[in-house]
Amino acid sequence: MTAHLRAVDSEPDGVEDTASSPPLPGRRLVLGAGYAAGGRGPTVTLDLDGEQVVSATVEIGRTHRGVEKLLESRPWYHAVPYAEGIAPESGALAATALCHAVEALLALELPERAQWLRVLIGELGRVRDHLMRLSATCAQLGASGPSAWLRGGRDRVSEWQTALTGAAVASHFVRLGGVSRPLSDGLADELRDVVADVEAVIDDVERSVGRLRGFVHRLRDVGVLDREACLRRGVTGVLLRAAGDAFDLRRTQGYSVYPEIDFDVVVGTTGDNYDRFLVCLGEVRQSLGIVGQCLARLDALGEGPVRSPDPRIAWPSPRVEPQQITEVIHHAMGVIEGPQVPVGDAYAAVEGANGELGFYVVSEGGPLPVRIRCRAPGFFHASALPGMLRGAALAEVGTTLALANLDSSECDR
């Protein structure tokens, strides 16, 4: 199955209109999926009039893996690490959303430590994702120093995550019923250092880019997507908040332990690239603050379980030898098939790094899901991207792509 979805420039009423913007021979520029500013972005084809973009076409699916089909052909617990691949920098957020949906069907109660650890690893994912976007934006605008500092901050967070989970990407830290392991004292102290270092990077970047001639000018009034256009296209996350809407599922829905956490929802005013840049910077600060609160709460909670002891999802302990044949069978089936999820359906969403990241799951009671649907924010942003690029100067395209909060892997089907 090869995904090949094209988003074309659209009229405001949402009706696609390709006939009015025919390709201009000799003035077509294709920015491939590996284009530096896009990072993990899609292929964008621009039709130009001189240096100005007349229309744009977005093709997604270049990192296609048929993920929904894959998720539906594996046991429930296999789906979680696959789901992490949807958002490489913030895979823990995708895994958390999927686990929330399955746990709703299982009616599982999670240990409090597990919930705080999920929030901690998820916010670090958001920090990594935003730092990468900010770094790509700075690189586009010739701010090579800030770009390198931001990239270095992202690497610091990745190294810490690798020390905790064994992998920077696809770490499988978030699992059904909780997380894979607790936080050791040494790692907690190290994380406090990482948080302080990244905060210092953000301070430096804020001071530096304001002094760079033209930095703000090249972001202001570029790639504008106002609030109404966002809502019309299903656009959420940084793009919607930059347009002045305080919609943030962490606050609006208040899932997990977020109602107990003190943080601000950062909003912009006009929905241009400069607002997006500032919202990203502000959200990194807020996320680092949330990480600090998680560490304090985990300290206060002390040692204890980080996974639900529910026998439907608990893995057999290697230290406990089964006493009866039924226990042996239960252990074997627990490993081979995983949990038998009750009949029903559920939708659960989290505030992903790019926007509302949700999973709709359907079970008919067996070990395999009937349907796992990923509501990926980038898929919606792809439909809005041509409108953001229309009328832009060629030199502005890179920053718009960097700040479009669109990962090809999210749009995967």
Added chain:
Amino acid sequence: MSAVADRLADMAARARDVLAEDVSAVELGAGEVVIRAHAETEDMITLFERLRDDDRLDLSMLCDLTAVDRLGARNRFEIVYQLRSPECGHTVRVRLPVGDGTGLLASLAPVHPVAAWLEREVEGLFGIRFGDLADDGRSVLEPDFASHPLRKDHPGMGESAHRERRR
């Protein structure tokens, strides 16, 4: 009862009042409200307009639209709409059985413009067609891709590997 449960119960009661006989059932699911529409519901546009325009429900966001294939069931396909109230953040799911998926469904784009984008995806992946699509030729798949991959009768892997596995 918690504030969330109170709010969900209130939304479910209001949805029953607003939709009355037009739906089969309004249920409280795990942290959300589920509306089961009739298989023969014809005026889906009006139904979604009433959900969107009611002040107490405030379901003005269509956050997702997808399909479910229950191969072998009487109503094989079901279209699932996820609506959200931007104010309180709660979701309401509307489930619409569409039989074998051969009919032409009304597009929800007049009520929620984002629906057009999602309907194109469902059309490609499930082969369920929606009316009023601006360009039927464009979908999630390559133009020459004949099958609909998320149907349960589409193999999950290559044809040869699939045959090998069944052997």
